[in-house]
Amino acid sequence: METQNINQPPESGNRTAGSDQLRPGTNLVNRYLIQEVIGIGGMGSVYRARDLHFPNVVKLVAIKEIINHAPDPLVRKTVVQNFEREANILATLSHPSIPRIYDYFTLENRSYLALEFINGRDLEVVLNQAQGFLSEEQVVGWAIQLCDVLSYLHNHKPDPIIFRDMKPSNVMVNQYNHIILVDFGIAKPFQTGQKGTMIGTEGYSPPEQYRGEASTQADIYALGATIHHLLTRRDPRLEPPFSFGERPIRKSNANISIEIETVVNTALQYDVENRFKTADDFKQALIGAARKTGMLNRINFSQPGGTGAVNVSGIKPVWVFQCEDEIRGTPLYLGGVIYTGCYDNNLYALNAANGEFQWKYATDGGVVSRPAAAEDTIYFGSEDKSLYAVSARTGKMIWTFPTEGRIRSSGRIADGHIFIGSDDRSLYAIKQSTGRKAWNYETSDEVRSTPFVVNDLIYFGTEGGELFCVDFHQQVKWRFKAKRGITSSPWVQDNVVYFSSMDCFMYALDAKTGWLLWRFRMGKASIVSPSIFNNTVITGSSDGNIYAVDTRNSKEIWHYKTGNQVNGSPIVYKDAVYVGSVDNNLYCIEVQSGRLRWKFETKGPITGTPCIYDDILYFGSTDHFIYALLT
Amino acid sequence: MLDFFKKFSKKKEPQEPKETKITAEPISRPVVIDNAKTAPLSDLQLESIRALAQNHFEPIQYLVASGQSVGQRRELNEDCLFTLTTCVAGNSGNPPFGLFIVADGMGGHQNGEVASNTAVRTVSNYVMKKIHNVLFSFPIEPLDESLQEILQGAVLEAQHAVMKEAPGSGTTVTAALVLGQQLTIAHVGDSRGYLLYNEHRMEAITRDHSLVRRLEELGQITAAEAAVHPQRNVLYRAVGQGDNMDADVITTPFPIGGYLLLCSDGLWGLVSDDEMSQMIYSAPTIQRACQDMVAAANAAGGPDNISVILVKLLG
Numbered sequence: 001m002e003t004q005n006i007n008q009p010p011e012s013g014n015r016t017a018g019s020d021q022l023r024p025g026t027n028l029v030n031r032y033l034i035q036e037v038i039g040i041g042g043m044g045s046v047y048r049a050r051d052l053h054f055p056n057v058v059k060l061v062a063i064k065e066i067i068n069h070a071p072d073p074l075v076r077k078t079v080v081q082n083f084e085r086e087a088n089i090l091a092t093l094s095h096p097s098i099p100r101i102y103d104y105f106t107l108e109n110r111s112y113l114a115l116e117f118i119n120g121r122d123l124e125v126v127l128n129q130a131q132g133f134l135s136e137e138q139v140v141g142w143a144i145q146l147c148d149v150l151s152y153l154h155n156h157k158p159d160p161i162i163f164r165d166m167k168p169s170n171v172m173v174n175q176y177n178h179i180i181l182v183d184f185g186i187a188k189p190f191q192t193g194q195k196g197t198m199i200g201t202e203g204y205s206p207p208e209q210y211r212g213e214a215s216t217q218a219d220i221y222a223l224g225a226t227i228h229h230l231l232t233r234r235d236p237r238l239e240p241p242f243s244f245g246e247r248p249i250r251k252s253n254a255n256i257s258i259e260i261e262t263v264v265n266t267a268l269q270y271d272v273e274n275r276f277k278t279a280d281d282f283k284q285a286l287i288g289a290a291r292k293t294g295m296l297n298r299i300n301f302s303q304p305g306g307t308g309a310v311n312v313s314g315i316k317p318v319w320v321f322q323c324e325d326e327i328r329g330t331p332l333y334l335g336g337v338i339y340t341g342c343y344d345n346n347l348y349a350l351n352a353a354n355g356e357f358q359w360k361y362a363t364d365g366g367v368v369s370r371p372a373a374a375e376d377t378i379y380f381g382s383e384d385k386s387l388y389a390v391s392a393r394t395g396k397m398i399w400t401f402p403t404e405g406r407i408r409s410s411g412r413i414a415d416g417h418i419f420i421g422s423d424d425r426s427l428y429a430i431k432q433s434t435g436r437k438a439w440n441y442e443t444s445d446e447v448r449s450t451p452f453v454v455n456d457l458i459y460f461g462t463e464g465g466e467l468f469c470v471d472f473h474q475q476v477k478w479r480f481k482a483k484r485g486i487t488s489s490p491w492v493q494d495n496v497v498y499f500s501s502m503d504c505f506m507y508a509l510d511a512k513t514g515w516l517l518w519r520f521r522m523g524k525a526s527i528v529s530p531s532i533f534n535n536t537v538i539t540g541s542s543d544g545n546i547y548a549v550d551t552r553n554s555k556e557i558w559h560y561k562t563g564n565q566v567n568g569s570p571i572v573y574k575d576a577v578y579v580g581s582v583d584n585n586l587y588c589i590e591v592q593s594g595r596l597r598w599k600f601e602t603k604g605p606i607t608g609t610p611c612i613y614d615d616i617l618y619f620g621s622t623d624h625f626i627y628a629l630l631t
Numbered sequence: 632m633l634d635f636f637k638k639f640s641k642k643k644e645p646q647e648p649k650e651t652k653i654t655a656e657p658i659s660r661p662v663v664i665d666n667a668k669t670a671p672l673s674d675l676q677l678e679s680i681r682a683l684a685q686n687h688f689e690p691i692q693y694l695v696a697s698g699q700s701v702g703q704r705r706e707l708n709e710d711c712l713f714t715l716t717t718c719v720a721g722n723s724g725n726p727p728f729g730l731f732i733v734a735d736g737m738g739g740h741q742n743g744e745v746a747s748n749t750a751v752r753t754v755s756n757y758v759m760k761k762i763h764n765v766l767f768s769f770p771i772e773p774l775d776e777s778l779q780e781i782l783q784g785a786v787l788e789a790q791h792a793v794m795k796e797a798p799g800s801g802t803t804v805t806a807a808l809v810l811g812q813q814l815t816i817a818h819v820g821d822s823r824g825y826l827l828y829n830e831h832r833m834e835a836i837t838r839d840h841s842l843v844r845r846l847e848e849l850g851q852i853t854a855a856e857a858a859v860h861p862q863r864n865v866l867y868r869a870v871g872q873g874d875n876m877d878a879d880v881i882t883t884p885f886p887i888g889g890y891l892l893l894c895s896d897g898l899w900g901l902v903s904d905d906e907m908s909q910m911i912y913s914a915p916t917i918q919r920a921c922q923d924m925v926a927a928a929n930a931a932g933g934p935d936n937i938s939v940i941l942v943k944l945l946g
Contacts, residue, residue, distance in 0.1 A: 132915040207851040210842065210862060241845045241867055270849050481773070495812060495884060508777075508882070510813045513726050517813060517882045518779040554779055 020067060021045050027052075029105055032063055043067060044110065048117060051102075060117040063104060064183075068109045076109070077308035083111050089161065090184055097149035097180050118180050123168035127230060133253050139230045140260060140290050145179045146171065146223055147283030154216040154279055162214050166222035167204045168229055184559060185588055203237035204229075207270055217272045221281055224267025224275075231256055231264075244268045251558070259289035315600050316626040318616060319355030323348060326604065327620025330370035330569075332378070332409070333613040334392055338628075339378055340620055341367025347388075348626070349395060354615065354630060359395035363388065365406065370450070370609070372418065374432060379418050381407025387420060387428070389435055399435030403428065405446065407459075410489075414453040415472065419460075421447025427460055427470070441474050449499070450489035450529070459497055459511070461486025467499060467507075469514060478514035482507065487527035488539075489569075496551070498537050501525035506539050506549065518554035522547060529569040529609070531577075533591055538577050540566030546579055546587070548594060558594025560588060569609040573631060578617060580606025586619060588631070600629060668727040690720035691887075691946035693729045693809060698921030702897055703933030709736040709743035710895050710938040711751045715759075717766060726811030728766055730758055731940045735821045735895040737869070738800030746802035750789040750870050754806050754817075757785035778808055779880045782817035784880040786870060793871030801869035804878070805837055805893050809942070814885040817878040819870050822938075823899050825907075826883070833908045836883060840868035858900075890917075891942040894924075897935035901928040917941045 022045070026034040032049040039046035044065035051059040066083065070076045087104040094100075105113035123142070127134065146166075153161040163181065170183045206221035207352035225236050228244055239247065245268070249261045263285045269275045276282040318433045325343035332339045337358060338350045343366040349358040365383030372379045376392045383406045389398040405423030412419045417429045417438055426440040427447050445464030452459045457477060461467045463485040469477040484502035491498045496517065497509045502525040508517045523543025530539040536557060542565040548557040564585030570579035576597060577589045582605040588597040604623030611618045617629045693716045701708045714734040732754055736747030761781045764772040776784070786804055793802060803820025814836075816824050821839040828834070838844070842865040843857040854914040857863060870876060885891065890911060899907070907924055914920035921939050928937045 207846055207849060210846060211852070238873065241842060242842070242849055243845075270851060496882075510726075510811060513811050514808055515726075515813070516774055516777040517815065518777040552883055553879065554777075554882075 003249065006320045011176060020582070022047060022065070025183050028063065028107070028112065030110075031103075032061065034063065035060075038062070041541070049114075062099070062117045064113040064115060066113075068111065079392060080106050080111060086184070087113060090476075090512070091571070093153075093156075093161075095149055095152045096178065097145060098152075098184075099180055099182060115182075118172045118182070120172045120174035120180075122182070123171045123173060123179075123226075123230060125169075126173060127168060127233065133233060133255065134230055136231070136256055136260060137290075139227060140286055141177075142171070142173065142179050142230075143223065143227050144283055144286050144290075146181070146226075147279045147286065149179075149181050150216075150219050150223065150279035151283065154219070160216055162216060163219050163222075164209075164214055165204075165218055166226055168226055171226070177326070180447045186546060202234070203239070203241065206272075207242055208272060216279070217275050217277075220267050220275050220279060221269075222277075223282070223349060227264050228268065231260075231305045242270060245270070257289065257293040259293050260286070263289045269375065304524050315598060315629060317600075318630060320628070321348070321350055321355045321357070321626045323624050325624060325627065326364070326428075326622040327624065327626060328366075328368045328607050328622065329620065330609040331618045331620060331626065332371045332373060333611055333618065334373045334378070337392065337625070338611075339371045339373070339380075339392070339619050340618075340626055341369060341380055341382075342620070342624075343368070345379070345382070345384075347371065347390070347395075347536075349392075350626065352616070352618070352628070355626070361388070361390050361395045368408055369410040372413050374413045379411045379413070379420075379432075381409065381411065381420060381422070383407070385410070385422070385424075387418070387435075389432075401428075401430050401435045401437065408446075408448040410450040412451045412453050412458075415456075419451045419453060419458055421449065421451065421460060421462075423448070425462075427468075428471075439474055441468075441470055443468065445485070447485045452490045452492050452497075454492050454511075457511075459490040459492060461490060461501075463487065463504065464564075465501065467497070467509070468512070469511070470496075470626050477512075480507075480509055480514045480516070484525065489529040491530055491532060493532050498530040498532065498551075500528050500530060500539050500541070502527065504541070506530060506537070506547070508551070508554065520549050520554050520556070524565075527567055531570045533572040533577075536591065538570045538572060538579075538591070540570060540579055540581075542567065544581070544583075546570060546577065546589065548577075548591065560587070560589050560594050560596065564605070567605075567607045571610055571612060573612045573617075576631070578610045578612065578631070580608065580610065580619060580621070582607065584621070584623075586610065586617075586627075586629075600627070602627065658768065664910070674801065688945040690718060690727070691746060691811070691944070692716070692718045692720075692727045692928045694943040694945055695729065695940065696916075696918035696921045697940045698918075698925040699939070700897075700925045700929055700937045702936050703929055705934075705936060707744060709747055710734065710897065710936040711736070711744070711747035712893075712938045712940055713751045713755050714940055714942075715755070716942075719766070725766055725771075727809075728762070729809040729942060730755060731809075731891070731893055731942060732806040733893045733895055733938050733940060734802045734804050734821065734870075735822050735897070735936070735938070736797075736800060736802040737864075737866075738797065741795040741798035743802070745797040746793045746800040746871050749792045749796045750802045750804050753789040753792040754785040754804060757788050758782070758806075758808060773828050778810065778813070779882060780817045782806060782808055782815055783880050784879055786817050786819060787876075790870050790876050797871065801866070801871040803866070803895070804870045807868070807891060807893060807942075809944075811889070812885050812887065812944070812946075813882055814891065815880065817880045819868055819876065819878045820866055822893065822895045825890075825892040825894075825904070826886060827892065827908060828886045829889070830908065830912045833904055835904075836881065838879065841866050868945055885944050887944055887946045889944060891929060891940075891944075893940040893942075895936060895938040897933070898924055898928045898935035898939050900935065901931040901933070901937075907944065909942065917943055 022034050035048045038048045044067045049063045049065045051061050072349050075501035091101045099116040172180045204222045204225040206218050249256050258500040280580045323342040329341040338352045345359040348360045363382035363384050378392050381387045389555050403422035409421030421427050423446040428440045429438040445460045445462040449461035458470045465482040467480040482501040488500040495511045497511045500506045505519040507519045522541035526541040528540040530537045533552050545559045547559045562581035565582040568580040570577045580586045585599040586599050587599045604621050606621050615631050617631050620626045695714050699725045706839045716729040718727045732751050734750045735748035736743030803822040805818045805822040807816045819836040821841045824837040843860045843863045846852045847857045910923040
């Protein structure tokens with residue numbers, strides 16, 4: 001289908017291959033009895049035929065037809081001569097992976113080749129018929145055979161033969177799993193100029209081929225492209241040209257070893273000098289990689305693989321501190337002290353340098369949120385329904401404010417007020433200095449998301465799935481309805497609001513109007529608050545993945561699969577994302593590539609968000625411990 | 632830079648509070664302050680201060696103009712363009728809305744113009760059907776799709792329509808949907824979208840889906856080689872071609888006081904980015920700027936059809 005697009009200029013678009021095809025039963029040159037069409041190429045059809053010179057046995061041949069469309073008689077003659085010259089070269093070749101040529105002839109405007117009939121399928125068909133990915137061993141096995149035959153062609157004397165058209169549909173695999181190269185570029189001299197043709201590129205050819213340079217290394221590139229296609233199932237004709245570098249094999253197919261990926265990448269270098277010099281070098285590299293991996297022991301994507309990943313046991317915490325119950329909240333760093341809430345009802349203050357206990361403040365319920373701080377005062381809500389203001393230095397209570405529901409939302413301080421949600425379905429504005437209520441805005445559902453305040457506007461979600469934009473006078477500017485609850489805390493940047501929802505989507509809304517700009521679908525519900533880094537938004541989902549999404553085109557840049565739900569929110573520090581998972585691990589992932597740098601295992605699920613100050617990472621786990629790690 | 636002048640022009644009172652802070656950095660700061668007080672403002676600086684002052688425009692709205700020409704060498708116009716803006720201003724008014732499309736058809740015979748027209752009509756019809764009730768009904772019915780999804784769907788629908796109406800042909804489509812200060816643009820092919828922030832900053836927000844562009848991006852050929860490459864017209868993605876046609880869709884802020892420029896290669900292939908920017912900023916009106924750009928492409932030989940849309944955000 002693609003081939004037709006490429007080779008047929010629009011002028012000849014009306015000609016269907018079918019109308020010109022030979023009918024079954026046609027006898028060519030009184031020798032070849034056409035049985036059926038077995039393939040359609042840009043220049044004509046391929047038929048299966050019986051060779052009548054062997055009347056007592058059924059000898060099958062493949063008849064390849066090339067229709068000469070050139071209108072000028074002189075051009076037609078040249079075309080036929082070129083065809084015959086190349087056929088003559090082919091007739092001298094002898095290699096198990098090259099079909100034998102028995103005969104060639106020209107009848108009016110058509111030229112024919114009689115070739116060895118191969119009982120098999122081409123690799124494009126094999127790929128299309130396969131369920132899921134082809135196995136790495138299988139593809140590497142074929143690739144080694146293809147290197148062999150390229151090496152044979154490239155070492156041809158007096159002149160090397162360049163195949164020029166390596167792609168899955170030109171490689172047949174027979175019933176013995178041997179590969180045979182078909183379509184020897186004979187059609188090339190027949191192609192009319194590209195004039196008027198404006199759509200289509202080959203996908204497998206290297207950049208220099210478009211400058212009119214064809215070398216043996218062009219075949220090496222095209223073989224790399226072919227292997228890439230076979231391993232990833234992504235057809236390069238449907239991708240931007242020469243984009244293999246942006247589409248690493250293991251991004252599509254994580255089962256492939258990094259060794260094989262590296263070898264294929266070398267073949268796919270843009271610059272000829274950086275590719276393998278010879279097909280034999282390519283083959284040796286493939287064999288070397290296959291030997292190294294054992295080809296049987298699969299290397300898992302998430303295991304150490306050349307990027308300096310550190311094993312779990314390699315990380316020693318700077319300090320740990322044990323509380324009396326699970327820690328589900330997020331720590332806060334302020335002036336050399338870490339403040340963190342705990343299910344044991346306390347807010348703890350610990351020395352950030354060594355984890356030494358400073359003080360704790362006991363409420364009548366678990367503390368699950370992230371404390372907020374301003375001017376030496378720590379503000380935090382509790383499951384006992386109250387909001388507390390305590391002195392950062394002494395832990396003495398300054399004021400408390402009772403709400404009607406448990407407080408899971410974290411406070412946000414702006415304009416002398418603390419804004420915080422409660423399970424009593426209100427968003428509260430409390431005066432920072434006195435603890436008096438300025439106002440509360442009632443919604444129809446619990447408010448667990450942490451409000452975001454910018455430009456005198458407050459953004460927050462509700463468990464009923466509404467996202468509100470309210471001004472300081474409680475006027476609703478707009479509201480947006482997701483299909484399920486919004487526990488996630490919104491983040492506003494560059495006039496866009498980002499948040500996740502239990503309805504499995506991450507949303508991006510215009511901050512002024514609430515219009516939906518884009519949404520990104522994840523595998524399962526999410527309560528994770530997104531984090532923005534340059535043009536990347538990072539979030540997680542209970543499907544176990546950490547996602548990096550482009551803020552402009554809403555496309556996934558990468559995802560990383562953890563062993564269980566991701567409910568804690570990610571933070572980005574320098575060039576890495578830090579996020580906890582219910583699989584007990586805290587992950588450090590490179591923000592650009594999505595590769596694991598290290599992970600640190602605790603003895604319980606991590607549902608809070610880490611906090612980083614001065615290269616030290618602080619987080620709590622449901623194993624009752626607070627950890628401080630060096631980033 | 633502009634921020635500095637904004638502060639400068641707004642605060643008319645002498646700014647003594649700043650003096651107290653200077654003590655922290657006694658060496659460098661006073662010198663700078665001194666300069667700012669004595670140096671006269673250049674015309675360019677005054678102009679940009681004036682431009683800033685003019686920026687407060689109520690209601691916020693889009694101003695649009697377009698230009699088109701068959702060119703000097705072709706008999707048929709295979710380009711197609713579309714513009715629409717709405718402004719509902721009132722107590723609970725909508726943000727201004729706009730839809731702008733440029734399509735450049737190809738395919739040899741008359742199919743090219745069928746492809747571009749079909750694509751433009753299909754995209755505009757699809758988008759307006761989706762947006763109509765949000766813009767014009769009362770009470771407002773919210774969208775159940777994102778703007779990116781709507782544009783993606785519109786281009787896909789255009790793909791089906793072109794394959795049906797003009798099989799074998801293809802067309803570029805660059806469609807910009809603007810809403811308030813959000814610009815969402817869907818793009819296939821080698822027409823272009825640019826944002827102009829000021830006289831000195833012009834950014835392409837689309838990427839040509841052409842072979843030579845790709846070669847150029849990879850450093851395989853130079854810009855000069857690309858301009859004369861025999862396959863410079865070869866696209867690897869076009870609406871109406873291929874089963875897996877995927878539009879690039881991005882959302883980006885529309886600069887207040889800035890411009891959006893959409894054009895076919897009949898313009899950008901002949902007139903450089905700098906020249907276009909110069910014409911836009913020197914013309915007295917945006918319709919004049921469009922005429923100037925079309926005339927410049929024709930003066931340079933006009934080998935291809937020329938289409939241009941210029942949009943300014945007043946606010």
